Amino acid sequence: MAKKSTSSTTAPDTAWLGRGRHLGPEAEQDVRRNLIALKAAGVLDDFLDLDPVEAARSSALYPRDESADPGASARRVFEARWRVAGDVTVRAQLTTYDPEGRRREGEGVVWVVAAEAERMWDAHWPSPVTMFWPDSDRAPWDHGWTVPDVRLRMANHLPKDDDELRRRLRELTRHSWFIHVVVHEAMTPDVLGQRPVSAFLPPSLRHRVVEHRATPEQAQIADFAMKRELGVRMPRGGAVVLPVATRSQDHDAERFSVRDVFLDGSAPTELLDRIKEFAALPSLLPAEAEQALTRLRQGWHLLSPDEELVHARDMVSRYAQALEAMTTSRDLYKEAAEAAHAALAEVNGGDGVLRPAAPGAARTDGSALGALTKAFGRFRGADK
Known part of the structure; x- marks a missing residue:
């Protein structure tokens, strides 16, 4: 029987959840260096680095966890606590896993981040991912979960092959924790235009959005594939926010499409507003996200005095x-x-x-x- 990919629990407005893959050789060491640096700088109140067996002594949820990948096993558990807006405490856990097929080159290390604040999450707060991973190109932590060649911090071009394009769209939206946006390049952009649109988003929203680009010649094929697979249209020279399985089924395709996006290095205000509006909609937690949030709440170790x-x-x-x-x-x-x-x-x-x-x-x-x-x-x- 197939595992249920979406729970019936609505995502709480106090939580932030994310996942991905680190394709470098020193995943956990990158986390440790970043945590030590941020604590020394006073950004973090404290952090913990736990072996999964240690974590299991106080929580039965850790020894064998199937939420990351079928057959995966936890490698390390990191916890961090910091404050935002003066006195609002944020608690977060990052768990790393060995994916199934680790012996294949390029599989990398799977990671899951779950964070929760004492009040409703503000998109202008720091991204929980950057509390664990360094926000630099030297640490390749931002690769996709189901599609490793898709990255969070850059504009990802859609496949040129028609069948591969449709397969990509299905993979991205069926089990996604992220908001996916497709931008059509009316003409090949210069260096400024190649900058991801998501870079203009508030910090906590930036790492919840994956940006995809359709080249000028992909206008018809990409539009046709999205209409067939997802029921939305991609305006020529514009952009569209894709529906995902965890959002409302009555997705307003017109509402979340923008007819003109100028890729000249300026902030596309209309598109940014649509992304923020979409992010604020109620959504169901993916089953794995619900498990990660439960682990955070029930398996927390880093206590204040x-x-x-x-x-x-x-x-x-x-x-x-x-x-x-x-x-x-x-x-x-x-x-x-x-x-x-x-x-x-x-x-x-x-x-x-x-x-x-x-x-x-x-x-x-x-x-x-x-x-x-x-x-x-x-x-x-x-x-x-």
Whole structure:
């Protein structure tokens, strides 16, 4: 049976979720260097670097996780905590995985980031990805999940082959955590025009958007493929925000298309507004994203001093309740033993030694069984 790719849970407005692949040789080392640098600079309050086995000691969700890739196993778990807007705390986890088929060159390391703030997420806050990964071209962490040659921080040209183009569109929108935008180049842009449109977006939204480019000669083939596969049209020289499975089924294709996008290095204001509007729509969590958010909430390890104190008090209270329950149980067992001893003594003449019943005793004296039943009845009443 195929795994369900979308949950029935609406994405909370306090959360930020992302995923991708790191194709370099030192994925975890890139994370460590960045975390150390940001903590030294005062950007992070603190961070943790955990082995999955360590994380599993306090959370049963880590030892074997199927949310990243079928057959994948967790490599490392990183946690970081920082503050935004003065006093709003953000908690985030990054988990790295070995994908299935790791031995094939170029597979890289799969990663998942889940972050949650104490209030509604603001797109102008720093991107959680850049708290773990360095935001530089030297760290190749921004490759796509299902399509590795698609990258987050650049404009990705659509395949020229018709069949491959349709396959790409299906892959991108069926299980995507991201917002996909297709921009048509009315003419081949210069260096300024090659700059991704997504670079003009607020930091936290920038790494949730994947930009695709259709070359001038792809106007008809790309438009036809999108109409056939997704039910949307790509304006010549314009752009369109693609519908995805986790968004509302009544996608307003006209609303989220822009007729003119000038690729001259200036900010395409109308397109940026449409992307922001689309990002604000309610959406369902992909099943893997829901699992990542659950791990963040239930498997959190990096506690602040105040949280440590609350946790310690909670543990003391739990231990006290457990001790009280054990004491009550001990007293009940003691009462049961005393009741049983008293019943035996009553049956056997007061010395507590069980003797064979005399012939006819069961017929002439029903008090032996009655005594035991009465004694244990008293105990059961007390227990209740």
